[in-house]
Amino acid sequence: MVQKDWKAQNYYNEYMSLKVEISEMIKNIRFIESTGTVLPQEIEIRKEKINEKIERFKFILHQLKLCGVDLQDLILLSVGVEINLDL
Numbered sequence: 001m002v003q004k005d006w007k008a009q010n011y012y013n014e015y016m017s018l019k020v021e022i023s024e025m026i027k028n029i030r031f032i033e034s035t036g037t038v039l040p041q042e043i044e045i046r047k048e049k050i051n052e053k054i055e056r057f058k059f060i061l062h063q064l065k066l067c068g069v070d071l072q073d074l075i076l077l078s079v080g081v082e083i084n085l086d087l
Helices: 002-035 040-066 071-078
Strands: none
Touching (some): 002 071
């Protein structure tokens, strides 16, 4: 049970990190696309990196589900609401 709590905590930490990172990457690519100062190849490379992060994000969400973390609880945790997971 303790190992499950530990794994869930690690996945949650990665979830929070990826959530911010993906959001920033999307904002960045939208900005550079609007300026037109970056080559299309560079934009494609950045989009591929975003897609890789999104795939990892999906994996983390699945792992959290397997650890017993409910989607509602995950959303509440991500906005700073303290809850008791009882893992």
